[in-house]
Amino acid sequence: MRTRAIAVGSLLSLAAWLGFCAIEVAAGPPSRGGVQRLKQSTVDTVDWVGAACPVTGTLAIPAYHLRFHDGWVAFSSHGAREEFRKHRSDYLAQAHAQLVLTGQYRQSRCPQSNRRVHPAIFLALGGLDVFFSDDASRTRFLALDEDDRTRHVLGAEQFSRFFTPVAVADQLSRKRLVKHDEDSSQDDPRTEADVARINQILFPAMQAQDRNWKRLMELPAVVGHTSTLDANGKPIIQLMLKESRPQQDYPRIIDGIPVVSEVVGEMFAMQENGGESDGNDLGVDWHGAMDGNPRWFSRPVPIGVSTGVSFPGGACNGGTIACRLKGKLPDGTPALFLLSCNHVLAGVNLAPLQSPVLQPGKVDNGCIEDLTSSLGTLTAFKQLQFGGLVNRCDAAIVQTDETLVSNATPPDGYGVPSCVVLNPTVGMQVQKVGRTSKRTFGRITGVNTTVVIMHAGGSVLFTGQITVANRAPSSVFTQPGDSGSLLVSDPGRNPVGLLMAGNSTGTLGICNRFSDVQDALNLYQLTVDGE
Template sequence: MNLLRWSRSRWGLVVALLADVALGGPVVPGLSTGPSLAAAMAAQESVTAEWMALDGVVGTAVGRESDGDYVVTVYLTALGVARLPASVAGVPVRYELTEPFQAIGDMPIPEAAADEIDRRAAFPRPVPIGVSTGHGGVTAGTIGARVVSSEGVFALSNNHVYANNNAASPGDPLLQPGVADGGRAPDHVVARLHDFEPIAFCQGRFQCPFNRMDAAIAATTAEDVGVGTPEDGYGAPRTTPAEATLGMKVQKYGRTTGYTHGRVTGVNAIIDVNYRGGTARFEDQILITGNGFSAGGDSGSLIVSEGMLAADRRPVGLLFAGSPTSTIANPIEVVLERFGVAIDGGER
């Protein structure tokens, strides 16, 4: 976090706390009141640079306790690795023990669940979303969604799935299934790399530029890639995204763990993620918690809301990293804006 951002965070903390005093804090029926979301974010951002320079601190986020109070969550690789305060400017600090966060496509790929539908298989065209895919230089990830623009039809996934951690070139063939699942060119080419957001890696502990996404799109056709998951998934996503909010129920369908469910437990997250090529720092990320929500090979999965009627299946995030306890996603609106595309859910 540079000095300008640090200064803005300090001023943001003051402004947000004054707003809390003026408004009397958020009022949530049946829940306790405390600092606002804005105040919690400002508190988090005011200390993140200092705290993440400490050994064992791998991220921060804004979370929420069961009583409704917002907290600053600090992710530690071991208890006692850093001596940090119990609160920041009146915002409680909660500590969560985690293993280092890793790009899920770079993690060991476990055996996929023995479900009726084999998500690692080569599918007839158009292939569904949520199944095995990847660049020839990686193991395997997941097709997140079909997206469209005035330029054509594309498959959406991660940089580290489709662009091989910045090492690929536009036009490179992309496979379904991925190499780890038997995919080979030319028989299994489903798309060709069109564009990707480069990942900026840390150059030492104190030189970590911020990343917003791990994402790439690949040129394809409606005849080659479909809009929905296999029949044991959530179906087709809606076209209108939803902003992640704390406590939101979400669902995803991915190559390894299939159809899973979780909740958003962290927003505005700043996280260090380990890749094969080094460590990259991401800001404004979403943290999801759920039993077995993701594993190696699920990178690139589209995370959608879980709700009733129009609140169901709205795109929320692009899954790219995690630990045994948490999954990290890029906000989907940031990804779509970067590539100038929209989710194609088959709605006409």
């Protein structure tokens, strides 16, 4: 995640001549407006991680706080706080920056045009991202010298014009969403603004991909290609190879975008098939005996566990329950559904509607159909197209109810997912709970992925996918039987994607964008039944 400790050197150097006027918050009853609205807030409401003291520039300690504007400012010591009290005008720029970096204020207006800001048009000022309404405004801002830039954003009059207080509920939500993750020191986008910024950087690579996708797929040994960032944060196109080939087989640049390659192997649908399991797959060969079967769960069953469709002539395989959904039937009647992949719940287009969907799947019950383990019947699915036709998602839903399916993972999972869907981008930390590999952790390594997925009935071409690699402590991200797992942000548990495929080593997964799943089944007005 981007560090939020502002670089204060340049701000300190110009505080004396900026002529900022302090805005005191008088003791006693608050006035109408912002102070009254934020009366319920406390210092504990604020996310202080990484905040810098406006006076010293060192780490701020919340215990040394002061009410300021419609929020709070924290200092490194009692002495720093007293210095601020005495010479407030010298440190206003830094204090304003802290209000923004701790989520108490947000920018709403462009400092050049005074119009609403665009979340993908920004530049860094010290440790602060400043947003603009359009590229022309950003260009005019860049023409200013550094001192003028600071004054145009963090001056007393300018700050009150371009920034607005954040509601207490939003501050608490932000604090939960961006809490420090000791697992990684890498950049980790966790909010829509973060995602928009990175995807704007990736946009030229995605455009080049879209213009040349067929040409790229025709290159030798290529199973897919994706947009990602290099070690310097520059956009590149990465070719996904099934085997090693000489570098001269591939272009170095396409439409001005560098092209690199990596051997990842072929990509396979991640269902578990009867008779193909390894010796550690405890679910197979229970032959109808649910007592003691580790893949059977009492009702309501959690999400992230074994499921599968049963129909005459259907294969003996299984996958994972992604989540419980709220929605409506075509006649407008409210309903609950469970979500997984087409190849888990619809047998790759072959299962008739109203086919029973079981828990555990038949692969975990000796390939025996036990209708007493039904969670509902197949309601709808997105048809998978073969023969080189383009697909966006591999999804199906089953009407169920809350007595049969819960909305939380098993206790060793992440719990209840958020109901707020988050768009994916490169660098985002994610997690999933699946039938086979249980809870694993990953990082999004590519977006706008075009890839060929191998099924028993042939290959299926997908575009607009997400690639996810495992990250510590997980040695793999996915294994056969994990198809249908819900991909969520970590932390935050925001739905991001639907896992459908992976390579043979399990170190790379392919996921549909969750928004594409919703769009494909929009007749049912689906939302995640979560927090």
